[in-house]
Amino acid sequence: MAVTSRPRFRLLRYPALGLSAALFLVGSTLTGPAASFADEDSSTGGDSVGVTLTVASASPMLATDQKTLSVNVQVTNNTDAAVEAPTLNLYVDRDRVTTSEGLSSQINATPTASTSQLGTQVFNSKLDRISAGDSLEQTLTVPVSALGLRADEPGVYLLSGALSDRGETPVTRSALVWGNATADTQTTATLIIPVTLPSSLDALATAAQLSDLTSKTGTLSQLIPIAERTGGILAIDPRVLASIRILGKRAPQSAITWLDQLAALSNPSFELQFADADLAAQSQLGLTAPLAITSLSYADQDGTFLGTSDWATALPALTAWNYSMDDVVWPAAGSVVTEDLAFFQQSGRGTVILDSTNVADSATARTTPRATVEGLSALITDSGIADAVGDALAAKTTTDYSAATSLAAAELTLEAQQTGATPQHILLPLDRGAVADSTRITSTVNTLRSLSGLTLASLDSAAERSDSVTINNRPIDENRLTTLMTVLGNETAIDSFASVLVTPDLLASLQRSRVLHTFGAGLATGEDTFSARVRPALTRDSDTLNGVTITPTPLVLLGTESAIPVQVSNSLLFPVAVRVHAEASNNRLYIPASTEVTTIAPSSQVNIAVPVKATVSNGEVKIIMTLHNGADQPVGSPVTADVSLHGDWESIGIVILGGLVVLFFGFGAWRSVRNRRKQAHTASPTATESDSE
Numbered sequence: 141m142a143v144t145s146r147p148r149f150r151l152l153r154y155p156a157l158g159l160s161a162a163l164f165l166v167g168s169t170l171t172g173p174a175a176s177f178a179d180e181d182s183s184t185g186g187d188s189v190g191v192t193l194t195v196a197s198a199s200p201m202l203a204t205d206q207k208t209l210s211v212n213v214q215v216t217n218n219t220d221a222a223v224e225a226p227t228l229n230l231y232v233d234r235d236r237v238t239t240s241e242g243l244s245s246q247i248n249a250t251p252t253a254s255t256s257q258l259g260t261q262v263f264n265s266k267l268d269r270i271s272a273g274d275s276l277e278q279t280l281t282v283p284v285s286a287l288g289l290r291a292d293e294p295g296v297y298l299l300s301g302a303l304s305d306r307g308e309t310p311v312t313r314s315a316l317v318w319g320n321a322t323a324d325t326q327t328t329a330t331l332i333i334p335v336t337l338p339s340s341l342d343a344l345a346t347a348a349q350l351s352d353l354t355s356k357t358g359t360l361s362q363l364i365p366i367a368e369r370t371g372g373i374l375a376i377d378p379r380v381l382a383s384i385r386i387l388g389k390r391a392p393q394s395a396i397t398w399l400d401q402l403a404a405l406s407n408p409s410f411e412l413q414f415a416d417a418d419l420a421a422q423s424q425l426g427l428t429a430p431l432a433i434t435s436l437s438y439a440d441q442d443g444t445f446l447g448t449s450d451w452a453t454a455l456p457a458l459t460a461w462n463y464s465m466d467d468v469v470w471p472a473a474g475s476v477v478t479e480d481l482a483f484f485q486q487s488g489r490g491t492v493i494l495d496s497t498n499v500a501d502s503a504t505a506r507t508t509p510r511a512t513v514e515g516l517s518a519l520i521t522d523s524g525i526a527d528a529v530g531d532a533l534a535a536k537t538t539t540d541y542s543a544a545t546s547l548a549a550a551e552l553t554l555e556a557q558q559t560g561a562t563p564q565h566i567l568l569p570l571d572r573g574a575v576a577d578s579t580r581i582t583s584t585v586n587t588l589r590s591l592s593g594l595t596l597a598s599l600d601s602a603a604e605r606s607d608s609v610t611i612n613n614r615p616i617d618e619n620r621l622t623t624l625m626t627v628l629g630n631e632t633a634i635d636s637f638a639s640v641l642v643t644p645d646l647l648a649s650l651q652r653s654r655v656l657h658t659f660g661a662g663l664a665t666g667e668d669t670f671s672a673r674v675r676p677a678l679t680r681d682s683d684t685l686n687g688v689t690i691t692p693t694p695l696v697l698l699g700t701e702s703a704i705p706v707q708v709s710n711s712l713l714f715p716v717a718v719r720v721h722a723e724a725s726n727n728r729l730y731i732p733a734s735t736e737v738t739t740i741a742p743s744s745q746v747n748i749a750v751p752v753k754a755t756v757s758n759g760e761v762k763i764i765m766t767l768h769n770g771a772d773q774p775v776g777s778p779v780t781a782d783v784s785l786h787g788d789w790e791s792i793g794i795v796i797l798g799g800l801v802v803l804f805f806g807f808g809a810w811r812s813v814r815n816r817r818k819q820a821h822t823a824s825p826t827a828t829e830s831d832s833e
Contacts, residue, residue, distance in 0.1 A: 191223060191270075192216045193311040195230065195301035196543035198279060201317045201592055204291040209282045213301070214539035215267060216275040223270040226303045228280075232287050232316070233259030236295040240524050240554050246298055247313050247547070258300040258313075262286045277539055287318075294319025295557070296550045314543045315550035322593030325556035325564065329588070330509070330599045331372030332470070332493070332521070332569035333363055334662075335380055335402070336416050338576045342657040342677065343650060344439045345383040351392040360398055362581045367407045370585065371598030374402075374409035375470060375572070377416050378459035379653075382436060385458050386445045403462075408599065410468035411461065415656035416572060418664055420471035421624055423483035424616050430487050431656055437643070438650035438714075467491055472664035473523065473569075474498050477613040481514045491517040493567075496524075500612040507559075509567035509599070512608040519599075520609070522566040524551040529588070530571030533578040541580060545587050552594055565602040573662035620670040627658050627674070630681040637776070639769040640688055642739060646714045647684070654680075685776075687712040688740070690720070690765050692781040697729075703749035704783070706765060710740040717770045720748050725762035728785055730755055737770050752783075759785045 198210035211230065217223050237243045263282045270276045289297065299316040337345055338359070345353065353360045360380070367374060384395045413419060414433045422430055435451040436458065446454050469489035471480070474497045484492055492513065499513070499520055511518045528551055531544035556564070568588075575581060589596055634651045638644040657663075658677050664670070691707040710716050721734040730753045738748050750765075766778045 190218055191226075191303065191311075192218065193228075193301055193303060194314070194539045194543055195228075195299060195312050196314040196539055197299060197316050197546050198542050200542075200545040200549035200587060200590075202284070202319070204289075204294070204319045206284050209284050209287065211263075211280045211282055211299070212277065212539040212542045213267070213280060214275065214277045214537055215270055215303070217270040217272060220272050222272055225269050226267050228265050228267050229261050229302045229304050230263040230280075230282065231258035231260060231300040231302070232262050232289070233298040233300070234288060235259075236293065236297060237315075237550070237554070238295075238557070240551060243296065243315060243547075243550055243554065247315070249313070258302070259298065260288060262288065264304075275537075277537060289318050291319060294321035294323075296321070296553050315546045317546065317549045317553050320592050321553045322556040324561050325559055325593060326595065327552060327556055327559075327593055328563070328565045328595050328597050328601060329522075329525075329568040330565070330602065331366075331370050331585070331596060332375055332567065333367055333370075333372045333407075334375045334377070334412070334416070334570060334572040334575050335360070335363060336375075336377040336412070336572055336576045336662065337380060337383070339573065339660070339662055340577075343653040344379060344386065344436065347387055347390055347392055347395075350383060350387075350395040354392065354394040354398040358394075359576055359578065359581060361394075364398070364401045364405070366581065366585050367405050369589075370596040371600075372407060372596070373465070373599060374405070374407050375412050376402075376409055376461060376463075377412045377414070378461070379415050381461060382458040383439075386436060386439050388444055390444075408464045409461070410465035410470075411463050412470065413656070414459075415653065415659070416661050417656040417659035418472045418475065418661040419469050419484060419487065419489070420475045420477075420480050421616055421621065421659055421664070423480040424477065425621060425624060425628070431652070431659065433649075433652060433656070435645050435649040436653070438646045438653075441643075441646065441714075465491065468493065468519075470569075470661070472616075472661035473521070473526075474614045475616050475664060476611060477615050478514065478611045481516055481611070485516065489516075491519065493519045493521060493569075494611075495521050495526075495614075498612055498614050500610045507562055508565050508603040510602055510604055513611060514608075518609065519567055521569050522551075522555070524555065525566065526569050526571070529568065529584060530574050532584045532587070533571050533574040533580055535580060541583075545584070548588070549591055552591060556593055567599070567602075571662075573665055576662070616664075617670065620664065623671045623674055623678075624659060626678065627655055627681070630678070630685075631655050634681065634684055637685055639771070639773065640716045640718055640767065640775045641712070642715045642717045647712065650713075651681075651684070684712070688716050688718065688767060688776065690767060690779040691745075692765070692779045695763075695781060695783045697752065697754060697783055697785050701751075701753045703751050704763070705747040706750050706781075707745060707747050708738070708740060708767070709745040711743060713742050715742060716740050718748075718775075719768040719770070719772060720750055720765055721768045721772075721774070722750050722752075722763050722765045724752075725764065726759075728755055728759045729753070729761045729763070729783065731763070734768055734772055754785045761785060 192215070194214045196212050198212050202209055213228060215223070215226070237246065263280070263286055265280050267278060268276055295318060297316045297318055298313050300313045302311055341349065352358055355361060366372065384391050384399050413430060417431060419430060433455060436455070437451065440446050467488060467490040469484045469487070469491070470493040473495040476494060476498050481492065494513070509520045511520055525548050528544050528548035532541055532548065535541035535544055588594060631651050635648050638647040641647050654677065658674050663673055688708065688710050691709060693707070695704055697704070706720050708718060708720065717737050717739050719734040719737055722731045724731055732751055735748055735750055738746060740746050761783045763781050763783055764778045765781060766774050767776050769775050
């Protein structure tokens, strides 16, 4: 376990060539310009700039009797020009690394143009052409004899790589474990296995999602054999249990089978807060009690699960489990301050899991993860190895995975060397921010099991400690706390807005699930800022608060009395019941009262007729319209629409219509008279002829 707080190891990829090195490339044998290796900003580093390189041993440990070393190479070309068959040089620093801190400083060091700082060049190879915006992965075979490492000097060394032509710059470093450097020390590791849902799911999982998660290759399915083989501690998110149980007979058979398999495990287990919410964050925000779920009605709209009971009765049935460790709290890594411990105790938690960077004197705890802190029982995790394992779980490429597992092996080796012949027992959590989304769970754990000197076993064999440790205060980043406070404010606004729903609890219960997900410990760490990670949630909250809206359109009122059509849209997942309340900006228009309640289905829109009466013939009026809930309470912000009054058109219309009627009947009468006269005129000669005869 690391003694001091140090930055988390990440697989840094440095720009292949800085600007100074790029100048050497002018006139070189490369067909492309100097920018083929790096653009003008490449000297600043970063994954999105220039050409980046990662090299790592394909196996986490290299035995002294091996003849060849396989090296995975990844080159990413972030420029607009192709990189034409660059040359890769590999270097080995033959001075052993002796501490975790030294390893961190070397791997995270700023790139230097001096290859003398990389050690001895041991290999070079021409790589394939890399198109603009493309990435290349290759595996090179290096003779072990070329490394120049002595069999009687096992340990951790640095493997470096540089792309070169006539000028060269180091671009990456990784750990290389040579020989069995842990022969004198046996390390036992107990895994903490998070049983959680993927970070993309902000509420309960659907039947389709559960079917995927519990398939033969699903992430949840992979956890069962891992738990069986390692004896690890299960940290169970009750959201997983509720997702399956609330579906009842509609739950996928694979999910039901998985739940039975989980119940059959004999591993120790404890309950995470719903959605793995971070209690340390809730403490540092000043909450008086932990956030809790009070309903899951949004996932049971037809009442199939709830039946005739209430949620106070139903929730325990959804989340119940036979935990063997019933008072454990597992805050996000490196996020606890001393004041949080009282909040944990107040919440009924008597055992706290702490990251080793969160403990001031954790070096003395390598022989066992058990300790006491401020009167609480404590379990101390090993941050150095855990961070590297987390990188392996999150790795997207083979080379990144190789670099992470090599780093984990190096951390294990260095800690064993510092402990000496004394056996050590460490607590090794699988990264809860990566494991549920990982495609490498089984391979990562299998790699750990294969490491020389490491045994994965239960916590039972870990010795108890009588002495206590002290907290190394690691307050949560202000960015995260501020963002979480915004999330809580949004929940208050959405709870008020939910009154517009036919069943307000549907939205309120969904929002609480989403809030707890945002507090999730798995979201607490990452490559970008916390606010960037939860920005989609903040956007979703804004969309929710604007989910029922009036669409204002200019209107023309002909006549003194009419009904104005008002278009109301509902983009929410649930039906709403609304009234439209309208007020005129002046006395030219009289609006009697709010409309009757209208129900609008999810993702639909309707026109609601608002009766109005003009008090003058002509003019312009603004109508201020507000949505009201079924209890006639205002919801949301007012919307204004312009109305043009043309009341005299009604009188004019009546006169015109009356005139048309008169003309119509007058024309009809005229035709009738004319036809009769015509008929009479036609009949007169006939009558005269008859008389003359």
